[in-house]
Amino acid sequence: MSQSLRIVFAGTPDFAARHLAALLSSEHDVIAVYTQPDRPAGRGKKLTASPVKNIALEHDIPVYQPENFKSDEAKQQLADLNADIMIVVAYGLLLPEGVLNTPRLGCINVHGSILPRWRGAAPIQRSIWAGDAETGVTIMQMDVGLDTGDMLETATTPIESDDTSASMYEKLAELGPKALIHCLGNIAEGNIEPVKQDDELANYAKKLSKEEAKIDWNSEAAFIERCIRAFTPWPVSYFSAADNNIKVWKARVEPAQGDQQPGTILQADKTGIYIAAAKDTLVLEQIQVPGKKAMSVQDVLNARRDWFEVGSQLS
Incomplete structure (x- = not known):
């Protein structure tokens, strides 16, 4: 001892x-x-x-x-x-x-x-x-x-x-x-x-900031996905859709679907919201709209599908 x-x-x-x-x-x-x-x-x-x-x-x-x-x-x-x-x-x-x-x-x-x-x-x-x-x-x-x-x-x-x-x-x-x-x-x-x-x-x-948590779709999907995990539970990654800030709690990376401009919604269904990035595709799995708790993409789409129209551009 x-x-x-x-x-x-x-x-x-x-x-x-x-x-x-x-x-x-x-x-x-x-x-x-x-x-x-x-x-x-x-x-x-x-x-x-x-x-x-x-x-x-x-x-x-x-x-x-x-x-x-x-x-x-x-x-x-x-x-x-x-x-x-x-x-x-x-x-x-x-x-x-x-x-x-x-x-x-x-x-x-x-x-x-x-x-x-x-x-x-x-x-x-x-x-x-x-x-x-x-x-x-x-x-x-x-x-x-x-x-x-x-x-x-x-x-x-x-x-x-x-x-x-x-x-x-x-x-x-x-x-x-x-x-x-x-x-x-x-x-x-x-x-x-x-x-x-x-x-x-x-x-x-360097210390994290809320400003850094805004997703830049001109980044590679793998980097954005790492940021989402790094910024959980604070400050939480987010993007804008239909003039609302959407927080992202979980996502995955999949291969690119064609040659679309980064930030373009490629697909939105129960398997996720597919968004073009500078390289590969980011698929959102769990998100949070203003005033609500974090939910599966399927639950959000049931109420807010018009915010995530295929072909629309996210900022």
């Missing part, structure tokens, strides 16, 4: 909460939790605690919620905890160099990609968007750069042809805690060999 570490955990969303739960079931001692301040959420805009805060309170762990770490008070508060290590998972606040060096063993981060590929804000989504065959998690020693620290452990998982960002999030939320616990065991035993990242292999996972 490895030595128990005194851990400060910093994280905010459900992904982070899964890692905190794993730590609480390990031999290590979580002595404090940092999470973002309560934020307005829901229709009533009621102040809501983060998933990480909720778990910490259930286990009577002290919770700290600074707006940032600029003040001497916030820095001293962390120093007074006398932690061996700080674990950062989707915290959402920048940590200055002084904070990174405060715990005895510094700060480590769980990042949702195989670094140095996909540094930045949206690694899960960009791995699908780019057509990567696999992704994973990297446990790294944090430094002042953006996801540039030495790698302590990696774990990989395939990206299947039907994976969405939602399903990959679930996969990594299982993979990450296991890799973290294993890595902490090696750290506690002094059995860790940090590996420097090759900056020449690095790329940046």
